[in-house]
Amino acid sequence: MDPQQQFLKKSEEAKDLFIPHLSTDPVVFGFDQSELKVLLLQMTYRKQWLLPGGYVKKDEDLDAAAERVLRERAGISDVYLEEFAVFGKKNRSEFYFEDFDESLWHKQRFISIGYYALYNPDNANLIIDEFSEKCEWIYLSQLSEIELAMDHREIIEKALLTLRERISYKPIGYNLLPEKFTLSELQKLYETILGKELNRGNFYRKIKNLGILRKLDEQRRGGAHKSPDLYSFDEENYKKALENGLNNW
Amino acid sequence: MDPQQQFLKKSEEAKDLFIPHLSTDPVVFGFDQSELKVLLLQMTYRKQWLLPGGYVKKDEDLDAAAERVLRERAGISDVYLEEFAVFGKKNRSEFYFEDFDESLWHKQRFISIGYYALYNPDNANLIIDEFSEKCEWIYLSQLSEIELAMDHREIIEKALLTLRERISYKPIGYNLLPEKFTLSELQKLYETILGKELNRGNFYRKIKNLGILRKLDEQRRGGAHKSPDLYSFDEENYKKALENGLNNW
DNA sequence: TCAAAAGTGTTCACTTTACACCCATGT
DNA sequence: ACATGGGTGTAAAGTGAACACTTTTGA
Incomplete structure (x- = not known):
C-alpha cells in the first residue's frame, strides 16, 4: 500500500x-x-x-x-x-x-x-x-x-515571542536545561531567548542574588581552560521567585 | 411556544x-x-x-x-x-x-x-x-x-489577570474610557485593573511625561469642589508609547 | 602559558517611592 | 469653608549598564 x-x-x-x-x-x-x-x-x-x-x-x-x-x-x-x-x-x-x-x-x-x-x-x-x-x-x-x-x-515565531514575555514568570530555564549546567550555559539560554547579549558580571550577580541556584561540588571537564562549576536549580526557591517575577530582562 | x-x-x-x-x-x-x-x-x-x-x-x-x-x-x-x-x-x-x-x-x-x-x-x-x-x-x-x-x-478572573499583564502594552485605557476623561478617572482605572493604589503626584508626572494625553479646554462640572480638567488621548503618541510599553506598573 | 571561568568592586545615570507642600476653585 | 484637583520639590532607595581587575585552573 x-x-x-x-x-x-x-x-x-x-x-x-x-x-x-x-x-x-x-x-x-x-x-x-x-x-x-x-x-x-x-x-x-x-x-x-x-x-x-x-x-x-x-x-x-x-x-x-x-x-x-x-x-x-x-x-x-x-x-x-x-x-x-x-x-x-x-x-x-x-x-x-x-x-x-x-x-x-x-x-x-x-x-x-x-x-x-x-x-x-x-x-x-x-x-x-x-x-x-x-x-x-x-x-x-x-x-x-x-x-x-x-x-x-x-506559530513558531509567536511561541518564541511568548517565551520571551514569560521568561521571568515561568520555569523556562528549569525545563530547558539539563539537571546540571554551568552559569554560562544559563546565560547563553537567556541571551538566545531574549535575543540580546548580557553582561557576564551583572548576570552572575543577579542570578546569584535570586537564590535560585545550588552550586554543586562538580565541574564540567573538557575544555582547554578552567573547568566551570556545575549548578542545579533550587526548586523551592525557584518557584517562590517566579511568583514575583525573576527580573526585568 | x-x-x-x-x-x-x-x-x-x-x-x-x-x-x-x-x-x-x-x-x-x-x-x-x-x-x-x-x-x-x-x-x-x-x-x-x-x-x-x-x-x-x-x-x-x-x-x-x-x-x-x-x-x-x-x-x-x-x-x-x-x-x-x-x-x-x-x-x-x-x-x-x-x-x-x-x-x-x-x-x-x-x-x-x-x-x-x-x-x-x-x-x-x-x-x-x-x-x-x-x-x-x-x-x-x-x-x-x-x-x-x-x-x-x-474565565472572567483569567481575563482580568490578562488585562493586568497587558496594561502597559495594549490600548486598554483608550478603549475603556470615554472620549474625554479626567486624570483621576484614568488613575482610578489603573488602580482597579492593577488592584492597588497609586500615588497621585507620581501618577500625574508619569502620565504627563509619556506625552499620551492632550489637555482639553473643558472641565467636568458638578462636584462641590474645583472642576477637574478634561483630557483625551493623543492617538499617535499613545500608539508609539505602547510599542515600548507604557510603564512598569 | 594561555584561554576561559569565577568572583568582586565601583561608578554613573536614572527611576521609583513616599511624602509634603503649595495654590486654585465650585458649591 | 472645604473638599477636591493641579502642580511641584525633594530625599532615600533601588536598578541597570559598563567596565575593569583579580584569581583559578585544565590542557
Whole structure:
C-alpha cells in the first residue's frame, strides 16, 4: 500500500474519534550547543516541514491531547506544556491537502491551539510516526532555509515571542536545561531567548542574588581552560521567585 | 411556544451552520463610576448568569465570530477584542444542559476560546437576544453574589489577570474610557485593573511625561469642589508609547 | 602559558517611592 | 469653608549598564 493510500485508510478510522475542525500544534523547544532548536516533522508525501500536531479526542482534556500527540508523533513524554495562542483564520490550512479529494475531512477548516513545550533534548528518544518520514530537531537559525507548511512558521515565531514575555514568570530555564549546567550555559539560554547579549558580571550577580541556584561540588571537564562549576536549580526557591517575577530582562 | 421548545427549534437550525464542540466566550469589560463591570446574560430557563458566548461558523474567522456573537447577543459592535486563553477541560460544560435530552448537541463537550473586550458602556445600547431574559452590566464587586454558569467565573478572573499583564502594552485605557476623561478617572482605572493604589503626584508626572494625553479646554462640572480638567488621548503618541510599553506598573 | 571561568568592586545615570507642600476653585 | 484637583520639590532607595581587575585552573 502506498503512503498516500495508507494515510487515507488511517484518516477514515480517525474521523469519529476526534473533534472535527480542531487541532493542537505543539512547538517543542530544546536547548543545545548554546542554541535553541524546534522539533519538526516531514510527512511522507510532502517536502514541507510540520509541527508535530494532531487532533483532540472527543472525550479528552485539551492539555491531555497536546501531551498525547507529542508522545504519539515524536516519542516525547513528561514535557512542560503551555497553551499560548489560537490560530483561527478560516483559510489557514486550505492549501495543505490540495492534492487530495474534497471529501477528505482533513481538508475542512481547522482551528489550531498553539502550545509551547520545553524539553531537554538529551532526554529525547525520538520516534517517527506512521505519517512521517522524518522527526528532527531544527535549529532556529536554520528555520529560514526550510519550507514550513501552512502558518506553522508564524506559530513558531509567536511561541518564541511568548517565551520571551514569560521568561521571568515561568520555569523556562528549569525545563530547558539539563539537571546540571554551568552559569554560562544559563546565560547563553537567556541571551538566545531574549535575543540580546548580557553582561557576564551583572548576570552572575543577579542570578546569584535570586537564590535560585545550588552550586554543586562538580565541574564540567573538557575544555582547554578552567573547568566551570556545575549548578542545579533550587526548586523551592525557584518557584517562590517566579511568583514575583525573576527580573526585568 | 414555551421558551424551552423555542430553544430546541433554534438549536436544530444551528446544528449544521456551526463548528461543533467549539465556542467563543467574550468577557466584555466596561468602566463606570470608577469601577469595572462585566457584561452578562441570564437565560430564560436558568437563573445562572452567562458570558455572551456563542458558536463559530464553519466558514468564519475566529475573531469575526467573537465580534458577531457580541453583536447578536448583546447589540454591541465596534469593540476592541483580543483572544487571551483557551478553556478545554473535557467536563467543563457537562452540567449546564442537564435538563435536556442527551441528543441535544449543546450537551456535547465544548472547547471555548476566551476573548476579552473593552467597551465604553456609554456607547452601549444593549439588546436582549432570543435565548436570554436579561443582558446587564455587573460590577466586579458584585460578582461574588451571583451564580455563574460552568467555568465562566474562572474565565472572567483569567481575563482580568490578562488585562493586568497587558496594561502597559495594549490600548486598554483608550478603549475603556470615554472620549474625554479626567486624570483621576484614568488613575482610578489603573488602580482597579492593577488592584492597588497609586500615588497621585507620581501618577500625574508619569502620565504627563509619556506625552499620551492632550489637555482639553473643558472641565467636568458638578462636584462641590474645583472642576477637574478634561483630557483625551493623543492617538499617535499613545500608539508609539505602547510599542515600548507604557510603564512598569 | 594561555584561554576561559569565577568572583568582586565601583561608578554613573536614572527611576521609583513616599511624602509634603503649595495654590486654585465650585458649591 | 472645604473638599477636591493641579502642580511641584525633594530625599532615600533601588536598578541597570559598563567596565575593569583579580584569581583559578585544565590542557
